[in-house]
Amino acid sequence: xxxxxxxxxxxxxxxxxxxxxxxxxxxxxxxxxxxxxxxxxxxxxxxxxxxxxxxxxxxxxxxxxxxxxxxxxxxxxxxxxxxxxxxxxxxxxxxxxxxxxxxxxxxxxxxxxxxxxxxxxxxxxxxxxxxxxxxxxxxxxxxxxxxxxxxxxxxxxxxxxxxxxxxxxxxxxxxxxxxxxxxxxxxxxxxxxxxxxxxxxxxxxxxxxxxxxxxxxxxxxxxxxxxxxxxxxxxxxxxxxxxxxxxxxxxxxxxx
Numbered sequence: 001x002x003x004x005x006x007x008x009x010x011x012x013x014x015x016x017x018x019x020x021x022x023x024x025x026x027x028x029x030x031x032x033x034x035x036x037x038x039x040x041x042x043x044x045x046x047x048x049x050x051x052x053x054x055x056x057x058x059x060x061x062x063x064x065x066x067x068x069x070x071x072x073x074x075x076x077x078x079x080x081x082x083x084x085x086x087x088x089x090x091x092x093x094x095x096x097x098x099x100x101x102x103x104x105x106x107x108x109x110x111x112x113x114x115x116x117x118x119x120x121x122x123x124x125x126x127x128x129x130x131x132x133x134x135x136x137x138x139x140x141x142x143x144x145x146x147x148x149x150x151x152x153x154x155x156x157x158x159x160x161x162x163x164x165x166x167x168x169x170x171x172x173x174x175x176x177x178x179x180x181x182x183x184x185x186x187x188x189x190x191x192x193x194x195x196x197x198x199x200x201x202x203x204x205x206x207x208x209x210x211x212x213x214x215x216x217x218x219x220x221x222x223x224x225x226x227x228x229x230x231x232x233x234x235x236x237x238x239x240x241x242x243x244x245x246x247x248x249x250x251x252x253x254x255x256x
Contacts, residue, residue: 114139
């Protein structure tokens with residue numbers, strides 16, 4: 001099958017959640033990069049209120065909780081993810097500080113001006129970078145922080161094949177344009193750094209190899225499941241071929 005113009009959003013949500021429930025991370029990243037980003041966040045205490053939006057099963061949330069103080073609420077649209085999120089938090093004795101709830105990032109269940117930090121690794125694309133930064137800002141306290149990873153072009157020009165693949169997310173843009181969007185939304189850009197290659201290869205694509213075998217066995221004969229695995233394999237092949245042109249970038253901003 002040709003995957004050039006296929007979007008992940010064209011697949012059944014239940015299939016997507018089942019597939020990604022078999023891996024530690026639902027997007028590119030690593031514990032080291034979560035810790036690095038957390039190092040730019042100041043003035044957190046045990047009473048700080050933190051939200052991890054699009055938290056998935058909470059791989060990065062648990063790392064975050066082990067390196068910063070505060071109460072963390074993970075929010076995700078998929079009940080399967082949240083069920084695993086809470087079970088995983090309990091396994092490492094974080095259930096008193098870390099709690100997962102089902103919800104949507106475009107209708108946050110928090111009071112305005114109550115959050116010290118909004119975190120979102122590999123998930124803000126679901127609402128869009130600009131919209132997310134603008135809408136989430138009102139939930140932050142003055143001087144609160146937002147820290148997100150976002151798909152970003154590294155060059156002004158790139159091959160047609162990878163441009164077509166990313167047409168599914170029109171907001172992908174260059175680092176200077178993303179920083180300008182953050183400033184326009186009312187944040188002081190505090191830190192911007194590119195996630196290294198191993199965040200894709202070692203922490204995102206490699207664990208999927210075993211997960212794909214389990215998934216295909218579970219859904220044997222299911223054409224939609226086979227097509228989704230084909231899509232994910234295609235994404236890995238494109239990254240290997242075009243990683244010089246794009247990747248994920250951590251953007252950290254302070255509410256002005």
